[in-house]
Amino acid sequence: MTTDELFQANRIEEDAQAAWRAGDVYRADECSDKPKFYCVSMLPYPSGKLHMGHVRNYTINDVMYRYLRMKGYNVLMPMGWDAFGLPAENAAMKSGQAPAKWTYDNIAYMKKQMQAIGLAIDWSREIATCDPAYYRWNQWLFLKMLEKGIVYLKTGTVNWDPIDQTVLANEQVIDGRGWRSGALIEKREIPMYYMRITDYAEELLANLDNMTGWPERVRTMQANWIGKSFGVRFAFTHDIRDERGALISDGKMYVFTTRADTVMGVTFCAVAAEHPLAMAAARNHPELAAFIEECKRGSVMEADMATMEKKGMSTGFSVTHPLTGASVPLWVGNYVLMSYGDGAVMGVPAHDERDFAFAKKYGLPIKQVIAVEGETFSLNGWQEWYEDKQRGYCVNSGSYDSLSSVAAIDAVAADLAAKGLGEKQVTFRLRDWGISRQRYWGTPIPIIHCETCGTVPVPEKDLPVVLPEDCVPDGNGNPLNKREDFINCLCPQCGKPARRETDTMDTFVDSCWYFMRYSCPDAETMVDSRNDYWMPMDQYIGGIEHAILHLLYARFWTKVMRDMGLVKFDEPFDRLLAQGMVLNHIFERRTDKGGVKYYAPEEIEIERDNIGKIVSAHSLADGKPVAYAGIGTMSKSRSNGVEPLDLIDRYGADTVRLFMMFASHPEATLEWSDAGVEGAHRFLRRLWQYAIGKSANITVQTNIVWKEQSKAVRRLRFDLHSTLKQANFDYERAQYNTVVSAAMKMLNTLEAFNSEADAAAPAAIGEGLNILLRVLYPIVPHTTYILWEKLGFDRVFGSLLDTTWTQIDEMALQQDEIELVLQINGKLRGKLLVLANASREDIETVVRASDEVARYTNGKPMKKIIIVAEKLVNVVV
């Protein structure tokens, strides 16, 4: 065997990558007469190492890039780094290393890993969001938004660790305690900057209908998140006064409801712990004050709010029902959020599940005001049909009796409006976006605090406000607060000494527009005309976990830029591929302080029961048990990522790419297992050896009259071209796992072809290999690129990178006879061979004459014969 005949992945990949590097073949520009195609993967957080989720994401992107380039597009695939964020600060606390250095080191390492995969990235456009040249434009747009009132100041709730004296992220709160201190976490209200995303709620929702390039599931999730609802906002009146004796909120307590038809069934109201009425009630009511304090502890997360025990306490006060004048008891409820709506809700236990549970628990009255024809109301349990607005009508509701729920909503709204106590209102579940973070490693918020002038925006000429890169967070608050050199400045308005804001921006700000900056990474403005060429993006690819937050924020940001005249489009992403998560087992141990330590699956030995379920696990290092926490997304923070580099070293990048694409549909969730990598490698070896073995004996002939060739040659071409047809279909719908199957079938077909003596065999095999290499190239570019040259195809068709996509020969697909499936009463009973142009009558004749029909109908008359063209016949008896 010569060295050529051996499949040496490392050598092949080095050679191919060297050729690409030398030709700078992935650099894209804006001067092309081809149509542009801009495809982007969601930029990675530089956590330290790539894991299989990244490999999957970027390989999908790379396959799409190479396929579309062959289809004749001017394609651009850039890459960058979401470089700000919490993990860098966490690493700093562990190692004492500055987040900046940690981040840059990680970027360098991960870039090397990406290059090993052979991705067609135009690295000349690389961006790191921690670069002042990038984040200065976050600051610039922030100031523009502040000017226009899109950014405003408001208080927001954060997790406060009273021992470490620091604000914690939700992730750092475990079972209500700080992850490092173990202290019980408190909620704290602090001033924060907000972006008015709610001003765009209507448009963000409306556009979803037309975004047909997005998966339905993502559009549905966003629509539900925005959550448009039609209801009535109205007030219960009261005469509760604050400590200075002033009537609170002019004696009106506002609530919002989508079920105004049930207002006559209100038996209590509840307010949030921070509501002014609750504060007033607590003044002379120590027990209530204690309860309010209790409500202020605990989680700020919606999931916890929704699952926690619903608790309440009476304020002792009442409010007045706006329609009946009845006195309604006022409660404080731990499930009412001050930050949502008006911080108060009406309670209708008969027609709301949560109110029902609350009323049962505290012995509050339950009053039925809606009935449904033919159904019986019961006080014993919640009945979900009361949710159904279409079927209900009012009872026990005075003048509203017998009105349908829908009509009653209008009538109640009109009556409330007449009294000046309420009106119909459209509300959104979506809340404004709080972007202030009390953290170091992020974009500094460009604000200066002056004792004389108040909060003053940093003038545009002073941008960027540069973040010092040598701070080392220690877990006690934002280290910027200790940096006098950063904090001390002069007020831009009065020139007196002032202090710089130390809060930084949410990292979601960084990822709102990086994909535009790729188009013009060196621009002197935020974006320039090159952005008009590449954007809107043709294809965005990223994990389904970003279905709501990142994608919604980026859409919002784009609209803000549009309204400022910076871009001309309404939506940034034409098509979206929401890649499924790559999951792996998670193992953990609780630390003494209540934190969690994670263990990598390779450090663990597991025991399974007889159905294969994991029942226990222990650490290989210390032999002691660890808890199995199920499976979840691969991430550095949970130590369950699998690195690609080991596999690449062992098998080569093409094997890893092929295996990853073959493993499942790009949008499907994937539980990681490397069983089968061996098979992917085996396939490439077979391909290599087959192609090299045939290289001396193939031709590239185009003047052959195929229909005059032998049956074996015609059969070979039929199989190859019909498989190609499937592969083309699957490329178009980005279902790459079945493209790999198709390629495997093609190789099987070629290997099984044994009529080598046929005069046309060298041309047929040559054609087959030519098709196969093109079909496989986007997935395994190194191997196919080198083989393409070894077979001499480049001399006829040019480089594989820019050769055209393969045409199907429709003539090869023509058949004289086709096989139909014969079903009797829907059960498979046989096959029928009919002429390709057989008419309905012809087919029925064949059916009636068939043995199967005689055998299975037992002489019973045929009721119907259903014929599905070119597929199947079903006889109904």
Added chain:
RNA sequence: GCCGGGAUGGCGGAAUUGGUAGACGCAGCGGACUCAAAAUCCGCCGGUAGUGAUACUGUGAGGGUUCGAGUCCCUCUCCCGGCACCA
């Protein structure tokens, strides 16, 4: 809890969107080659019954629509993603 998605052989998955369930591959079993092993090649491979042709059964569970359901509808179970400060 709420919103979105998923469940198909021992395993990963396919089924061109209501028309042959299990393509393609992994693992396994049997055979060839070999002194032997590896590699490679050939064959088998959902379950039950049968030597076999074949029959029945089978796509998380239960019901329904249809000539025909993995695919559509209803109810349920479990798993994954998101829930606004992980990114």
